[in-house]
Amino acid sequence: MHRIPLFLAVAAVAVQPLVAQERVDWNARAAEHLINRAGFGATPEEVERAVDLGLEAYVDELFRGDDHIHEPYYTRVRRRGALRDRLADMESSEMGAVDMELDDESRRDLAREIRRDDYDQLRDFLSWWVERMIEGDDPLRERMTLFWHGHFTSSMDDVKNSHEMIVQNQLFRTHGLGSFRQLVHEIARDPAMLEYLDNDANRSKKPNENFARELMELFTLGEGHYTEDDVKEAARAFTGWTDDDGRFRFSRRDHDYKQKTVLGVTGLLDGDDVIDVLIDSEHCAPFLARKLLVWFEGAEPSDERVERYAEVLCEADFEVAPLLRALFIDPAFYRDEVLGARIAGPIDFLVGTARRLDMEPPPALVLLGSSMLGQRLLFPPNVKGWEGGRAWITTGTLMQRGNLAGVLLGEVSMDDFLDYDPLEDPTLNPFGDSMEAASAGEMGAMDEMGEVVASDEVDADAEQNARREERERERRALGELRGLRRFDHVGRRINLTAVVRDARAESDAEVVEVLCERLLAIEADAATKASLVEVLRADREASGLAEGGSSQRTWASEPMLRRFAHVVLSLPEAQLH
Amino acid sequence: MTLPSRAFDRRAFLARAGALSGLSVLPSFGGAPCGARDDDRALVLIQLSGGNDGLSMVVPYGDDVYHAARKSTRWKADDVLKLDEYRGLNPALGRLRERYDNGGLAIVEGAGYPQPNRSHFKSLEIWHTADAGGRNAGDGWIGKLCAAEFGNDVAPNRVVHVGSNMPYSVQSTAHPAAAFTAPAGYRWIKNADSLAELDRNATGRDGALAFLREMTRDARASSAALRSAVLRYRTEADYPDDAFGENLRAAAALVNGGLGTRVISVELGGFDTHNAQRDRHQDLMETLDGGLTTFLDDLQRSEVGRRAIVVVFSEFGRRVAENGSGGTDHGCAGPMFVAGGRVAGGVYGAHPSLVELDEGDLVFTTDFRRVYAEAIRGCFACAPERVLGGTYASLGFLA
Numbered sequence: 001m002h003r004i005p006l007f008l009a010v011a012a013v014a015v016q017p018l019v020a021q022e023r024v025d026w027n028a029r030a031a032e033h034l035i036n037r038a039g040f041g042a043t044p045e046e047v048e049r050a051v052d053l054g055l056e057a058y059v060d061e062l063f064r065g066d067d068h069i070h071e072p073y074y075t076r077v078r079r080r081g082a083l084r085d086r087l088a089d090m091e092s093s094e095m096g097a098v099d100m101e102l103d104d105e106s107r108r109d110l111a112r113e114i115r116r117d118d119y120d121q122l123r124d125f126l127s128w129w130v131e132r133m134i135e136g137d138d139p140l141r142e143r144m145t146l147f148w149h150g151h152f153t154s155s156m157d158d159v160k161n162s163h164e165m166i167v168q169n170q171l172f173r174t175h176g177l178g179s180f181r182q183l184v185h186e187i188a189r190d191p192a193m194l195e196y197l198d199n200d201a202n203r204s205k206k207p208n209e210n211f212a213r214e215l216m217e218l219f220t221l222g223e224g225h226y227t228e229d230d231v232k233e234a235a236r237a238f239t240g241w242t243d244d245d246g247r248f249r250f251s252r253r254d255h256d257y258k259q260k261t262v263l264g265v266t267g268l269l270d271g272d273d274v275i276d277v278l279i280d281s282e283h284c285a286p287f288l289a290r291k292l293l294v295w296f297e298g299a300e301p302s303d304e305r306v307e308r309y310a311e312v313l314c315e316a317d318f319e320v321a322p323l324l325r326a327l328f329i330d331p332a333f334y335r336d337e338v339l340g341a342r343i344a345g346p347i348d349f350l351v352g353t354a355r356r357l358d359m360e361p362p363p364a365l366v367l368l369g370s371s372m373l374g375q376r377l378l379f380p381p382n383v384k385g386w387e388g389g390r391a392w393i394t395t396g397t398l399m400q401r402g403n404l405a406g407v408l409l410g411e412v413s414m415d416d417f418l419d420y421d422p423l424e425d426p427t428l429n430p431f432g433d434s435m436e437a438a439s440a441g442e443m444g445a446m447d448e449m450g451e452v453v454a455s456d457e458v459d460a461d462a463e464q465n466a467r468r469e470e471r472e473r474e475r476r477a478l479g480e481l482r483g484l485r486r487f488d489h490v491g492r493r494i495n496l497t498a499v500v501r502d503a504r505a506e507s508d509a510e511v512v513e514v515l516c517e518r519l520l521a522i523e524a525d526a527a528t529k530a531s532l533v534e535v536l537r538a539d540r541e542a543s544g545l546a547e548g549g550s551s552q553r554t555w556a557s558e559p560m561l562r563r564f565a566h567v568v569l570s571l572p573e574a575q576l577h
Numbered sequence: 578m579t580l581p582s583r584a585f586d587r588r589a590f591l592a593r594a595g596a597l598s599g600l601s602v603l604p605s606f607g608g609a610p611c612g613a614r615d616d617d618r619a620l621v622l623i624q625l626s627g628g629n630d631g632l633s634m635v636v637p638y639g640d641d642v643y644h645a646a647r648k649s650t651r652w653k654a655d656d657v658l659k660l661d662e663y664r665g666l667n668p669a670l671g672r673l674r675e676r677y678d679n680g681g682l683a684i685v686e687g688a689g690y691p692q693p694n695r696s697h698f699k700s701l702e703i704w705h706t707a708d709a710g711g712r713n714a715g716d717g718w719i720g721k722l723c724a725a726e727f728g729n730d731v732a733p734n735r736v737v738h739v740g741s742n743m744p745y746s747v748q749s750t751a752h753p754a755a756a757f758t759a760p761a762g763y764r765w766i767k768n769a770d771s772l773a774e775l776d777r778n779a780t781g782r783d784g785a786l787a788f789l790r791e792m793t794r795d796a797r798a799s800s801a802a803l804r805s806a807v808l809r810y811r812t813e814a815d816y817p818d819d820a821f822g823e824n825l826r827a828a829a830a831l832v833n834g835g836l837g838t839r840v841i842s843v844e845l846g847g848f849d850t851h852n853a854q855r856d857r858h859q860d861l862m863e864t865l866d867g868g869l870t871t872f873l874d875d876l877q878r879s880e881v882g883r884r885a886i887v888v889v890f891s892e893f894g895r896r897v898a899e900n901g902s903g904g905t906d907h908g909c910a911g912p913m914f915v916a917g918g919r920v921a922g923g924v925y926g927a928h929p930s931l932v933e934l935d936e937g938d939l940v941f942t943t944d945f946r947r948v949y950a951e952a953i954r955g956c957f958a959c960a961p962e963r964v965l966g967g968t969y970a971s972l973g974f975l976a
Contacts, residue, residue: 198851201902208900210851213695213907223696228936231695341785372762374741381742382626382846384698390788394743394756395733395796396763398789403766412766527780535771567771572779572789 022331026055029523030334036521036577037296037342038062038328039139041352044518059328063321065138069173122162126377127363129169133351134360144176144320145169146347147295149377150385152187152219154196156378164192164246165378180288180318184219184275188241189248197383200242204256207235214383216278225283226263233260234278238271279318285310289323296327298342298389305332340522344577345392346373349401352577353408353569356518359494361408369404373397393575402570409494411566496561501551508533508540511550515561519568521577528573536564618956619832619885621841622719623869624744625861627848628697629891631911631939633858634670635684639663642897642931649903650855660684664928669862672870673914680922681873682914683974685948687929689910689941693893697849697907700892705746707946707965712745718964719840720749722953725963727752733798737831738842739824747842753791754842755799760807760827764800773797806834814875817867821845825872833879839956848891852902865889873916882918886952886975889914890945896937910941913948919955921976947972 024030031050035042039062042050050058133142149172156165168190175183187193188211194200199211212235216226240255241248260269265277278284289309293301301309309323316322327333344352350366350373370377374397375386386392406412496515503514512532516524524532540547543556550557568574630650637643638654639662657665658674666674676682692709694700702711707718715721719736727735729751736747736754747754757763765772776793810830816822824843831838845865850857869889876882894911910929926943933940950961950969962968 198902198904201852201900201904203901206899206901208851208902208904209906210849217696217698223694223699228695337784343785343789372758382697383849390785391743393789393792394738394754395792395799396755396757398792398796399765399800400762402768402772403762406767416766417762525780527778528775531775531778535775563767567768567775570765570768570772571775572786572793575789576785 024055024329024331024334027051029339030055031058032521033334033339034058034328035139036348036352037298038143038324040133040143040348041355041521041577043356043358055329059325062140062328063177063325065141065177066136068138069141069170118162122156122165122378123364123367125162125166125169126367129377130351130363130366131360133347134354134363134366140324141173141176145172147292148172148176148183150380150388151291152183152190152193153380153383153385154190154192155380159192159195161192161195161246164190164195167246168192169378177321177324178319180313180320181276181279184215184279185272187219188215188238188271188275191243191246191248194241194243194248199238202235202239202241203251203254204236204239205254207232207239207256209235211235212238212274215275218384220275220278220287221281221283222287225281225287230262233262233269234274236260237262237269237274241271285313285318288318289313292320292323293327295388296324297333297338299337340576342577343389343392344521344575345386345388346370346375346397346401347377348577349373349575350404350408352521353405353519356521357408357494357565359408365407369400369407372400373404398575401575402566405569405574406566409562409566409569411562494562495558496565497551497558500557500561505551506548508536508547508550511561511564512536515565515568519565520571520573522573524571524573528571532564532568535567539563617835617837617839617881617884619839619841619881620952620956621828621832621843621872621885621887622744622746623887623889624842624844625848625865625889625891626697626701626742626844626846627850627891628700628893628895628907629848629861629911630850630854630858630905631891631894632897633854634667634862635660635686635912636665636667637663637928637931638665640931646897646931647899650858650899650905660924664924667859667862669859670866672866676870676873676916677922681918681920682916682922683920683972684924685913685915685943685972685974686924686926687910687939687942688890688913688926688945688948689893689939690944690946691941693909693935693938693941695893695907695909695938697892702745704890704892704945705744707949716749716751717744717746718949719747719754719842720752722840722957722959722964723749723752725959726957732837733795734802734831734836734838736840736842737803737828737838739827739831740820740844742844742846744842744844747840753795754840755795755803757803757807757827760804763804763807765796769797769800802836803831806830806836810834812875812878814871816871816875817864819864819868821864821868822871825868826875829872829875829882832876832882832885835879835881850895850904851900851906852904854899854904869914869916877918884917884919886915886917886920886955888948888952889916890948894939897931897934897939898937909935909938911939913945915948915952915974919976920974923974925972925974943972944969951975 197211202208659665708714895905929939
């Protein structure tokens with residue numbers, strides 16, 4: 001055999017990673033990792049099934065998905081249309097054909113009713129989404145929907161229309177595994193986006209740059225890869241892209257038909273041309289590849305890795321699925337730096353805990369909890385979406401994670417959890433935050449669309465009423481949660497005694513092992529496990545149970561095991577996945 | 578024998594602090610628990626997120642160019658609260674105007690930095706790190722400040738963010754901030770003792786787990802004191818019934834409570850006014866006016882509060898010309914407010930020209946780091962150069 005000079009060997013190694021030759025060591029740890037990242041976590045039984053199936057077959061299954069993307073949810077109320085219809089109804093029934101305007105009180109009632117319907121619809125939809133995450137058959141699609149929701153952000157706070165927010169979310173669900181190119185073309189016409197980034201008011205006479213800038217900075221290129229002139233020129237290309245009653249409309253008279261230059265490309269560009277110029281520029285593929293790698297790996301990728309996955313994207317003309325497939329069978333996706341080293345976001349933590357415990361918590365609880373931990377679905381904090389990673393963790397959210405795990409386990413009652421009046425806490429509002437802003441804004445919106453608010457004088461009154469009504473709705477929502485208390489009656493029961501018994505765990509150390517495996521996405525170190533054995537032993541003795549008694553279905557074993565599970569889920573280790 | 582490492586020091590300290598706070602430390606105005614000193618001076622940072630339109634906050638009503646450029650968002654001479662022949666405050670800033678008249682509000686004109694960035698996120702990073710490199714330059718400026726001022730002496734209540742969205746300015750590996758949204762929930766309802774025991778025995782691990790363990794310790798060490806300071810706080814100050822007012826009330830509880838809190842961060846969002854700016858911005862000004870002035874009054878109740886310095890800033894101002902939707906797009910320089918018992922009121926720095934623009938935007942006249950430097954001099958012992966990497970002359974707002 002020839003001896004290869006060292007420098008040549010180094011060069012060969014540097015080129016080598018472009019072709020993944022080694023195979024993934026497909027074991028329980030790898031399978032759990034893939035399920036955590038491509039989905040939302042799993043029980044040891046599901047992990048075992050994935051291992052038996054084999055990596056390729058399991059990945060195929062991830063992409064097969066279900067056929068229920070559209071079917072289970074449709075939007076009942078398109079608010080603007082509904083408003084007009086009802087206005088017409090009221091006028092004809094109350095006043096006949098007489099050409100009279102509704103009095104102020106009727107208008108206020110109507111506005112309130114419509115707003116209530118709108119938020120109810122949003123809640124219904126969010127519950128449906130959470131259920132799909134917890135028990136749906138298409139976890140990868142929901143994982144990607146969550147990704148796109150944080151990428152092409154829009155917030156109900158600004159859009160103030162549940163129908164449009166839902167339509168946008170469904171767009172992510174439909175195309176989330178498909179073509180990024182198509183997704184960008186569609187999002188540029190999406191009514192919620194048009195509203196959120198003000199392109200609905202981008203007219204040739206004085207363009208509005210908001211959408212054009214974020215399209216480059218956050219959606220396709222990344223900061224630093226375009227100039228201020230590019231922003232201004234691209235904004236001109238999107239002039240006249242607006243919406244009408246919740247549908248995209250191109251307004252010819254507001255469009256700037258003159259020549260533009262974006263990223264050095266000059267021509268009579270319109271919005272679609274600009275999107276293609278951006279996507280075909282050298283910076284888009286690496287930008288998207290990096291973001292996807294960070295999302296799935298939770299670690300900053302090397303430049304080589306970004307480049308390699310950017311190539312995969314380009315070769316597939318920006319289809320997303322081939323990149324994901326390549327990633328899921330890439331041994332580097334399973335490296336130590338990545339495995340169990342990502343900080344779980346609020347949804348990851350709550351949905352993941354529910355899945356690992358094989359339970360179905362009320363979606364309202366998951367939504368409330370996630371909001372408290374900093375991830376309020378359909379209300380991202382700003383146009384960049386959620387920062388993720390370490391930003392999820394503050395001293396405050398860390399303790400609340402422990403408390404919410406207790407609520408999920410029935411160890412902390414809703415009364416204890418909400419032992420103060422959350423209605424007085426303006427930062428904490430699961431379904432209708434910034435009530436004042438929302439109601440004031442909505443009243444304004446009503447003005448535009450249907451003259452629901454007749455005069456300035458009723459504004460203050462209406463605003464006050466709207467606020468009171470929002471508070472009532474909050475009270476109802478939280479009341480429902482309080483009423484749940486220990487919600488064992490919802491769905492399957494958590495039965496940790498059975499878990500321990502089925503695993504034939506007898507000694508305290510074995511019980512610790514079994515429950516750590518079930519509850520934690522990562523392997524706890526020996527010292528932590530030893531301490532956990534002490535915690536369990538102390539509680540077991542205090543409960544008057546002999547070692548080995550944890551698997552007996554006695555009045556004492558289940559509460560004890562749940563107390564123990566609560567400790568485990570409050571650990572720093574439980575925040576990783 | 579080796580010297581104890583920094584991590585060791587930190588851990589030992591936090592264990593002590595945790596043990597102490599477990600014994601129910603009730604803050605009182607007389608006493609000074611947990612390392613607080615009578616001469617503590619607190620710095621309060623209020624971030625107006627989204628890019629505050631400075632021209633609508635401190636209105637150059639005396640400038641014809643302003644009126645020509647701002648057809649739909651402008652405030653006329655009769656509307657503004659006149660400060661002089663050229664500038665007036667937004668009509669919703671009535672109570673801040675009173676402050677100004679009484680000499681307690683400094684207005685810093687034209688705050689910004691060279692080579693301005695019009696991205697919210699990049700520009701915020703620059704404000705948060707006081708460095709053109711943003712996050713690539715390391716910790717936030719408050720983290721750097723704590724490292725310079727306190728070295729290895731760690732105190733979990735020292736830097737606190739009230740609200741969600743903790744800014745990068747207070748993120749630090751050595752001196753991380755505590756943060757809460759709802760003070761009542763700032764605790765483990767169960768298992769606090771077990772978790773402390775587990776932590777004592779945990780062995781080290783790198784990366785994310787090490788970070789999580791540090792945060793767990795900080796949570797334990799700060800939980801009792803912060804929680805009770807805010808929940809037990811009673812004040813006659815009548816805060817507005819909104820999130821900003823509520824957060825400022827908690828901030829006042831921390832300052833007046835003598836916890837040794839030296840930096841507090843609070844956010845008011847919603848300033849990205851690309852459309853319908855006039856009304857939206859005025860509402861925000863009203864929120865700022867009500868919350869901030871109540872807060873400033875409330876700080877008069879304690880010696881620490883009277884010495885506090887409050888700095889109001891935003892990531893950028895907005896373009897001089899309006900867009901077509903009654904709003905304005907991202908711009909550059911804008912005014913800052915500085916307030917507090919030791920602040921000499923008045924206008925500092927020159928108003929940027931409305932004619933000589935950089936790509937349609939105001940050119941900064943005052944490097945914002947001059948404000949940081951002076952605030953550091955006013956509240957801390959360390960040299961501002963150690964935090965800001967350069968020398969920035971004081972504006973002179975500190976009497």
